[in-house]
Amino acid sequence: VHLVTAASQTSEVELMALEQFARGCHVAFEFGSFQGVSAARIAGAMAADGLLYCVDPWPRSAARENPCYSIFRRHLQRSGYWAKVRIVREFSNQAGEFIPADADFAFVDGDHSWAGVESDWQIVRSKLKVGGIVCLHDSVIPKSEPWRQPESVEYYRNVISTDSDFETIEHVHSLAALRRVRWTYEVAVQ
Numbered sequence: 001v002h003l004v005t006a007a008s009q010t011s012e013v014e015l016m017a018l019e020q021f022a023r024g025c026h027v028a029f030e031f032g033s034f035q036g037v038s039a040a041r042i043a044g045a046m047a048a049d050g051l052l053y054c055v056d057p058w059p060r061s062a063a064r065e066n067p068c069y070s071i072f073r074r075h076l077q078r079s080g081y082w083a084k085v086r087i088v089r090e091f092s093n094q095a096g097e098f099i100p101a102d103a104d105f106a107f108v109d110g111d112h113s114w115a116g117v118e119s120d121w122q123i124v125r126s127k128l129k130v131g132g133i134v135c136l137h138d139s140v141i142p143k144s145e146p147w148r149q150p151e152s153v154e155y156y157r158n159v160i161s162t163d164s165d166f167e168t169i170e171h172v173h174s175l176a177a178l179r180r181v182r183w184t185y186e187v188a189v190q
């Protein structure tokens, strides 16, 4: 099979920010791995014994493997980080049981609809430890690309940026980076 070079919509400045925030981390997860461009950069920046859980359904057609998954695997193997990734071939809302609850880094870049990010945000809240960093793609409208307005921008503005367990550290192009500063237990109210 002829495979093309791994591609990504994630820009170089965003990839550099992912590396900066994943540097030295031990347990990380990514929602939406596509062809592995962001995964290789995150895995490369993590500690030598770090593990990156890559969550993507990479839907199969009946007859053949999803080409994006083949490109992902080859890209991670060639970059030398295959041993640092764990494949979770699921939609993110089915992935919780496979991801450890003490993650110190997360990158959310899967389903950019309101419902998709809402679900992903609940998983991040249940998995990211205090001090951990989460990066969310397509959460800020880049000045140079005002036409980019997925629902994830609205969800970030209205919900995530007001979550008192997190503080926004930086916006890089379309990416928002936040640190978890506390863990508020939700108390069931009768």
Ligand SMILES: C[S@@+](CC[C@H](N)C(=O)[O-])C[C@H]1O[C@@H](n2cnc3c(N)ncnc32)[C@H](O)[C@@H]1O
Residues within 6 Å of the ligand: 007, 008, 009, 010, 031, 032, 033, 034, 035, 036, 037, 038, 039, 055, 056, 057, 058, 059, 068, 090, 091, 092, 093, 109, 110, 111, 116
């Ligand atoms: C924009 S691409 C990810 C690009 C990648 N993070 C990078 O920077 O190289 C989005 C990916 O999310 C996946 N995806 C869509 N819905 C998803 C979901 N609910 N859970 C996990 N992955 C999802 C798609 O299959 C696709 O591969």
